Amino acid sequence: MSVTTIPTLGFARGAIVRARGGGPNMLAVRGLDDRTVVVVCESDEGGSLRLRDPETSTLEQVLPATTPTGAA
Numbered sequence: 626m627s628v629t630t631i632p633t634l635g636f637a638r639g640a641i642v643r644a645r646g647g648g649p650n651m652l653a654v655r656g657l658d659d660r661t662v663v664v665v666c667e668s669d670e671g672g673s674l675r676l677r678d679p680e681t682s683t684l685e686q687v688l689p690a691t692t693p694t695g696a697a
Contacts, residue, residue, distance in 0.1 A: 635681055636661055639690035644679065650687055651677070 635656035636642055642663065643650050651663035660678040667673040 629687065636684070636686055638691040640686055641688040642684045642686050644683055645685050652685075653690070 635651040638653060638655060640653040641650050642653050644660070649665055649667070651665040654662040654664060654676070656662075657678060659681055659682045661684060662676060662678050663684075665675055665677055666673055
């Protein structure tokens with residue numbers, strides 16, 4: 626499967642992204658102008674789930690978002 630990234634347009638909700646060059650995977654929640662709101666687990670300790678808003682241009686898409694087409 627090929628993933629197409631167009632960071633100037635943002636990412637679909639539910640896409641899995643990470644910082645260019647590596648880092649933890651993050652769940653894209655929504656785009657806000659030149660930033661993308663993401664959910665990231667910052668460590669293995671409890672209470673480390675955070676919302677962050679990095680610049681969209683600093684992110685790359687790892688997995689696309691998919692919408693279920695029907696009952697499983």
